[in-house]
Amino acid sequence: MINEIPIWRIKYLPYNLDQICGREQLRNRLKGIIEKANFPHMLFVGTEGIGKTTIASLFAREFLGKYYDANLKIIHANVPLTEEERAQARSDAYVSTTKIGSIAGKTVTMPAFVQVKVKPFVQVKVMDAPFKILIVKNFDALGKNQQGFRRLMETYGSNCRMILITTKISGVIDPIVSRCQVFLVPQVDLTSFGKLITSIAKKESLILDEKTIEVLYKASGGKISKAIDFLQLSTISNKTVTLNDIYISLQKFQKGIVRSLLLVIFKGDFKKAREISRNILATYKYSAQELFTYLLLELHKLPLSTNVRASVINMIAEADIRAIDGQDNDIQVSNLLSKLCLYSEYL
């Protein structure tokens, strides 16, 4: 007996381009590319969690047909290298003296990320398919290492095409953008979202009305996997999904901890606030920047006067800027917390 997949977001993952929810225009363009069997480097831009990677990998799979296994690689630019990979990069950088050429016996400096994760893949010749496909997620996280891609995209362009994925196009350097065809991945619209949810509801024999779907759409911000998570949480007790169920599951799921951090800050308790912030960073693996963003988001939900809100945003912005140059994020976060704690005394 085949075990049924207990998690709906995995169960209802699309397995080809046709199954992708909505976004017909983009899908048609990609299908056209598959027919022509050729495409330039591509850059997918769109907000977080709307399915850029899913679309890109399904496209690559369909493009490569049955040869996708050896010719497709997905790498995450924001995942730090492990210690072994770093060691690997160091040893790879040394060119043996037995090799001929002016660089023999020297150390070639290359960004470790490119050295370990990208080069070995793009250098190996393509098998059976027209070319290999490399998908790089969160490309903007590479920062100045993006420069390394400029040459790679040209040198190995005939062997390997790249699909770069990013949430913010401003984070990608111009030379890279100019080498790519840019695709804007839009959010799924309400009608196709509704269709998808209804079809899931049919399969799981759920009962839910239009209004609920609309709330689900808004609550998840158009992110399908999140919406499906909410839906599953709401149906734990019974098969009829009401608005109330959605709200309850929303509450369970919300990152209450960031809000509680803000509340502690407004009480002026610095020590506690520092403890909570460290706890958040450790459990959710946020970078300091991400924590600042979530604080900002949460701040908009709190009932504050315009003046207060503006000054708090000012402080968060200041801390964020310092964290860019600073060495120790912990210090920058603590700085923000102490300022906010002081400010709360005047409220």
Next chain:
Amino acid sequence: MAETKAKLPWIEKYRPKSLKDMAIPSAKSSGHKVNLAEELTNFVRNFFIEIKKINEINKEIRNHNRNATEKDQKEEIRLSFEKSAILLEGKPGIGKTSIVYALANDLNMDVIETNASDTRTRDALERKLNETTKSRGIMDFAKESRQKLILIDEVDGIYGTKDRGAVPTILNLIETTQFPIILCSNEFKQGLQSLYQKIKKVEVQPLSKLEAIKIASRVLKNEKISGISSGEIEAIVEKNGGDLRAVINDLQAIAKGSDFPDVVLLNNLHRDSIEEIFSLIRELFQDVKTLKEARNLTDRSDVDYNFLYKWVSENLPSFMHVNSDLANAWENLSLADEIFGRIRKNMYWGLLPYFYDLFAGGVTLSKKESDSRKGFVRIKNPQYFSSTTLNSAEKSLLEKINRKYNIPQDELMQDFLPFLQVLSSSSRKHQKIISDWFELDTKEKKMLKSD
């Protein structure tokens, strides 16, 4: 002669000349106790007997090769790794280097030493050692020419880009050597595993306390120093835990200049570096009144500033309790951090003075007089956590989940895991289904429980 000897550091002065007047530390080789002096002497003697045989055989082979066709060429034979090199492993200062020198002295040999102070890149090592190891030189025809002993000290100090290629060079050296090689190392190192696998390892144990005291008293007697009680000698020996070199160094430090030991110095010897930081932080927050004092304090300490400001950051809230003080202090500290980042990034070393003043004086002087709480404050170690790296439990969970569902680590931790936690906490049944489906073990199941 006597004068030059007086200037020598005591550790050199009292380095044993012969195995006979040395306290031989006990040693273990592959689990068995061995006599280190005997072991080493036998090793060197056997080496020369074997290498002589091998050289003769090789000579014949070479002769044969010269006349033979390409097909009949024979390979020259080589001495096995175990017979040409031996590794002494033990804590620092227990006499590994000394025993090698004493042995060489006894056998009338020269020691060629390379240690961590030399750069040990492939080139440097080859230059220094290969000449001596491969060829026996013109002088070898003269019978009196002294044999050589090669000592590669502080093998575990080989690492990093500076010493690139050293391990293969050493292996190659061991293969082709004409002289016995002794390697010394303090600890096991992963990077040197290829070396460890091939050669014989002897673990050297520290000297017993009794023996160390005996040696220390002998040194003091020789230097005509009285006034250090046996209890104090014992304290010094205890503190250094079998490190004889450190014991003798300490003795010299407290006896320096006069016949009477400096009691203050003796007390200072017990202070180690962590305690130094503790007292520094305390002084910085509790005693410093002016910017100049703060600057003096940080200048005087040996603690790396790069490290010190993290201690300041960690302990700041323990010393300040008023929000306005805290805000001022953090303002200065975060600016210091920003400056430090810019210095590192762009090499603006001219900014360094600001960094110093901001993180030490700037921070501690933010404290107002009114809020001086009395009492003992515990100093905390800085928490070095990197928010982006996973711990082992998280790693194994990620691996298990990735078998079924491809998700990067940040999405897992921020999005998917919280969802799984809520879902599995809703009922036992769900928890069982989820953990069964992902094939989680008990440790990973625990992570599904939200806190």
